[in-house]
Amino acid sequence: MSEPIKCRAAILYEEGKPMVIEEVIIPVPDDDQVRIKMISAGICASDGHYVWGQQKMSDLFHKLPTVLGHEGAGIVESVGRNVTDLKPGDHVLTTFVPNCQKCIQCDIPNNNMCSNFAFNVTGCRPTRKLAKNGDNIYGATGTGTYSEYITVYRPQVIKIKQTDNLANLCVVSCAAATGFYSAVYRADILPESTCGIWGVGGIGLNTLQGCKYNKAKNIIAIDINPDKRDIAMQFGATEFINPKELDKPLEQYLMEKYGGLNYAFDCFGSQVIVDQAVNSLAMSGTFIMVGVTGAEVTLKYPVIMLLFGRTITGCQLGAKKAYLAYPEMVDLYLDKKIKIDELITNKFKLDQINDAFQTLKDGKCIRSIIVFD
Secondary structure, three states: OOOOEEEEEEEEOOOOOOOEEEEEEEOOOOOOEEEEEEEEEEEOHHHHHHHOOOOOHHHHOOOOOEEOOOOEEEEEEEEOOOOOOOOOOOEEEEOOOOOOOOOOOOOOOOOOOOOOOOHHHHOOOEEEEEOOOOOEEEEHHHOOOOEOEEEEEHHHEEEOOOOOOHHHHHHHHOHHHHHHHHHHHHOOOOOOOEEEEEOOOHHHHHHHHHHHHOOOOEEEEEOOOHHHHHHHHHOOOOEEEOHHHOOOOHHHHHHHHHOOEEEEEEOOOOHHHHHHHHOOEEEEEEEEEOOOOOOOOOOOOOHHHHHHOOEEEEOOHHHOOHHHHHHHHHHHHHOOOOOOHHHEEEEEOHHHHHHHHHHHHOOOOOEEEEEOO
């Protein structure tokens, strides 16, 4: 019979302050839950906004104290009695966009939102991590993967094929799937099209390879960091542009050279990029918001332009349901049709998690992961 587990987790008590590594108690899973021994967890800027004090947990209806982390890979340790399709030893990924497969939102084929597992719900549920004094500790998006063990609800766990490289696959559960499917699924890029991708980080690189996978003709990577050029080309870019090196506005350059973009992806999330991207669209182009923006970022656009066929949209996880996306992407990786290992430039231990976020903030990585002992 399962027993509570004592383990270590990185706890955020206040936005803008370093996380603290403390012992927590992970209770036995409830009937509809799964307890996972974490193998790895990704370092994502979505969590970084809270670590760096740029956003409040309350912005997404989340609570403190919390264990951050939503990108994770692990092995099933135990399951509740109602969980019949998973067993100890299964390789799994966590998801921040789960589907109950029962609500009206889950019934929509081209949508991955869920009424029962929305952010404002999952972030306020205790993640069944208990501090030493018995207080509940919450988890970002209801997962909280910066912990040696976690307990989550069944829809938050996606089974994948057994692999010797499970640690690297944690990035599939956010960066890789988000970028790849924003191009392949949400945008559904047509062959021979022209695409612009702002922000060559973990998400942007996967958007690049999604554009290549769908056989786009012109794949333009846009970033103000010139050091991103080589890896952008490696992931499928046909051109790399540093807007600071142009002698004219970026929008003008793209219009003159390509006639505008069929697809424009903001994979970073800033007012400057949003403005550049929507004003670089071709007559019937599509703007896709992929990165997480601050609450102050707005979209100002003449509505009449939509009558010419332009589209403005956005997505989480590329709008594809996680239980379909993750196994499919792992298969593509195992078949060597997409790159995953090349995304990971840094590996840290849990004790080094604050250093990992500083490395991300300093722009000295593509994707870093925490590898648990």
